[in-house]
Amino acid sequence: MTTSTDAVPAASPRALARARRRQAAARFWRQYRSHRAGVAGLVVLALIALAALFAPWLVGADSQSVTSAPGGPLEAPSADFPLGTDQFGRSLLALLVWGTRVSLTVGLLAAFLSVAIGTLVGxxxxxxxxxxxxxxxxxxxxxxxxxxxxxxxxLATVLSRSLWTTVLAIGVTTWPTTARLVRAQTLSVEARPYIERSRALGGGHGHIMSRHVLPNVMPLVLAQTTLVISTAILTEATLAFLGLGDPTIVSWGGLLQDAREAGAVSSGNWWYLAPPGLAIAVVALAFTLCGRTVETVLNPKLGVSR
Structure with a gap:
């Protein structure tokens, strides 16, 4: 008696690649969540991102308007205004939530531009x-x-003051560190034997860089991106504080600039200065914690203690 077995179709290369990527992502998340500092930073960033996303519903779409300000100028924190008011009578809590959108947007876009330039150059x-x-x-x-x-x-002084000018000014001035790191990793990858085999089989420059080098440097690029974001947010706040940001939008650095112009330092109106400064510090710290954790997971040799 003969027995027949059903032929099992072989998985396609794409399916195998997707399965490997899913396994790598699951392994990365398991290792990442074992670091308490990285998880704390990720939770803080998630809460801030939700506040930025739902800002119109949380604080009202007209809370930035000067003409419809609900309070008096420079009121101290109270039940109606938990963080006080600015010189126009607007709620500082509402302005802080709206500023989250601009600061995160500029930080992310500037960081991506900086890392893209640095990766290409490196x-x-x-x-x-x-x-x-x-x-x-x-x-x-x-x-x-x-x-x-x-x-x-x-650069921000020469160009017109706008959100995109700030992104451009930060992006084109913060890429060199990424470029040097990526170049060092590229030299390490191209010294491996399979690169020589690829050249011997007729692989051109574009094939080697896109199919062999770039996938191997992407973990480093990912870790560097999270670290550059915090630098971009701090630089955006500095430019806005110096009056080089877009005056028509609300950002954390712009709030500090408004507080300085309103004389909050000399008059002792601490509630005008403290919330934006603390928000900048918290977000920068959260991105730094996430970036260090990603770097540790991707490079266990760093040996950062949990």
């Missing part, structure tokens, strides 16, 4: 090791020795 400089790599890295070194904030202020 990968190409590590792959093309001749005169191109030398010239690009000398330019990178020049940007590294120049004060980032001074360059951002100069």
């Amino acid at each position: 990968v190409t400089a590590g792959h093309f090791k001749g005169w191109y790599g030398n010239v690009v890295m000398r330019i990178t070194d020049w940007f590294l020795v120049m004060p980032t904030l001074v360059l951002a202020i100069a």
Whole structure:
């Protein structure tokens, strides 16, 4: 008697790749959530992101209006205004929630622009090791020795004051650190034997950089992105505090600038200064905690204690 077995179809390469990615993501999350500091930072960022997303429903769509301000100028914290009011009588709590949107948006966009430039420069400089790599890295070194904030202020001063100018000013001045890290990782990847085999089989520059180098540097890029976001938020707040931000939008740095112009420091109106400053510090710390945890998970050799 003969027995027949049903043929089991072999999984396609794409299905296998998706399964490996799911396993890697699950393994990453298991390791990430074992770090209490990273989880705390992630929870804080989730709450702040929800506040920014639902700002119109939480504090009202007209809470930024000067003409319909519900309170008097510079009122101290009370039951009606938990964080007091600004010089126009607007609720500082409402302005703080609205400022979350701008500060997070600028931080994320500027960080992505900075990391994209740094990744492109780092990968190409590590792959093309001749005169191109030398010239690009000398330019990178020049940007590294120049004060980032001074360059951002100069660029924001030359261009028109807007949200996109702030994003551009931060993005094009904070990429050198990422470029040097990615270049070092690219050199390490291209020294591996399978890169030589790929070249021997006819793999061109684009194939090697996109199919072999870039996937291996992406974990480093991900960790660097979370760290750059906190720097971008701090730089945006500094530019807004110096009066180089968009005056038509509410941001945390803009609130500090308004407090300075209203004389909150000399008059002792601490409620005008403390909330925006604490919000900037908390968000920057939360992104830093997440970034350090991601870096530790992706590179266990760092050995950061939990």
